[in-house]
Amino acid sequence: AQSVTQLDSQVPVFEEAPVELRCNYSSSVSVYLFWYVQYPNQGLQLLLKYLSGSTLVKGINGFEAEFNKSQTSFHLRKPSVHISDTAEYFCAVIRFGNEKLTFGTGTRLTIIP
Amino acid sequence: NAGVTQTPKFQVLKTGQSMTLQCAQDMNHEYMSWYRQDPGMGLRLIHYSVGAGITDQGEVPNGYNVSRSTTEDFPLRLLSAAPSQTSVYFCASSYSAGTVTYEQYFGPGTRLTVT
Numbered sequence: 001a002q003s004v005t006q007l008d009s010q011v012p013v014f015e016e017a018p019v020e021l022r023c024n025y026s027s028s029v030s031v032y033l034f035w036y037v038q039y040p041n042q043g044l045q046l047l048l049k050y051l052s053g054s055t056l057v058k059g060i061n062g063f064e065a066e067f068n069k070s071q072t073s074f075h076l077r078k079p080s081v082h083i084s085d086t087a088e089y090f091c092a093v094i095r096f097g098n099e100k101l102t103f104g105t106g107t108r109l110t111i112i113p
Numbered sequence: 114n115a116g117v118t119q120t121p122k123f124q125v126l127k128t129g130q131s132m133t134l135q136c137a138q139d140m141n142h143e144y145m146s147w148y149r150q151d152p153g154m155g156l157r158l159i160h161y162s163v164g165a166g167i168t169d170q171g172e173v174p175n176g177y178n179v180s181r182s183t184t185e186d187f188p189l190r191l192l193s194a195a196p197s198q199t200s201v202y203f204c205a206s207s208y209s210a211g212t213v214t215y216e217q218y219f220g221p222g223t224r225l226t227v228t
Contacts, residue, residue, distance in 0.1 A: 009153070034216060043117075043203060043219040044156075051215075090155060099144060099163055099209065100171065101217060103155040 002027040002093050006104035013081050014112045021076040021107045023091030033074040034092040034101070035065055044090065050074065061085070086111045114139050117220035119204050125226045126194040134189040134223050136204030144207045145187040146217070149173065149200040156203065162187055163209065194227045201225070 007022040025031060032051050036044040048059025055067040065076045074091060091104040120135045138145065146161035148171075158171030160179040168179050176198060178190040187206075191198060201224050205217040 006155075036219075043221045044205075045219070046216045049216050099161060100158055101146070101205075103148075103157075105153060105155040 002031060002095050002098075002102050004091050004093050004102055004104035006091055006107050008107050009105065010108045010110065012110045012112055015083060016080050018079050019077065019081050019085075019109065021089050021091075021109065023074045023076065023104060025072050025074065025091075025093045027072075027093065027095050030096045032094045032096070033065075033067060034094075035059065035063070035074070035076050036090045036092060036103075037061075038088045038090065038106075040087070047076070047089070081109075081111050083111050083113065085109060116140065117204055117206055117218050119202075119220035119223050121223060122221070123224050125228065126191070127228055128194060128196060130194050132191050132194070134191075134202055134204075134225075136187045136189065136220060137185050138187075138204075138206040138218070139185065140206060140208070140218065141184060142206035142208050142218075143184070144209045144217075145181065146171070146205050147177070147179065147187070147189045148203045148205065149198075150203060150222075151200050159189065159202075191225075196227045199225060199227045 003026045005024045013019045034049045035047040038044050048057045050057050050067045058064045088106045088108050090106050117138045143164045147159040148156040157173045162168045162181040204220040207217040
């Protein structure tokens with residue numbers, strides 16, 4: 001089975017500062033990795049995904065993530081955050097050959113003006 | 114395309130009542146799933162389906178039933194509501210090719226309160 005750990009439940013960041021949201025996964029086989037964002041009172045929207053190829057993945061709204069197989073990590077980064085980035089961010093994983101998506105517990109990103 | 118739609122948006126039930134949460138998608142996706150979201154626990158998979166007529170249990174299936182008679186619809190039934198089922202429920206769908214399931218598209222959610 002696979003599992004996902006998001007190490008920080010809340011991250012406060014000043015506006016225009018950089019941010020990194022951490023995600024580690026556990027799986028005995030290869031995986032696909034995703035980051036989703038949930039704005040207040042809304043559903044989840046895909047930010048970016050890693051299926052194969054380049055380990056640096058760029059997504060929407062200026063976010064990017066790097067897949068590190070040796071450290072089993074998929075950390076999300078943005079060089080300069082805006083008030084509109086205030087949301088909850090979820091890391092998720094699917095094992096090769098499996099249909100089930102497993103989510104982390106989420107990281108609430110709060111932008112301080 | 115409307116994407117994934119869910120009804121109702123809000124629902125209050127009394128303990129022991131039953132109800133069906135509706136989910137529909139117009140993207141011809143084979144894979145559909147139901148999650149519940151509770152504070153501090155992320156999203157947990159309740160049931161999923163890889164195509165019409167095929168369903169399977171997820172992580173937290175107890176107290177819920179599903180069926181999939183068409184590609185478009187995947188209703189979730191609460192058989193006898195309990196306060197522990199108070200949650201926000203999300204339906205999702207995705208395209209799949211063989212054993213590969215791609216990114217999931219989520220509906221707006223149903224906020225359920227059981228008193």
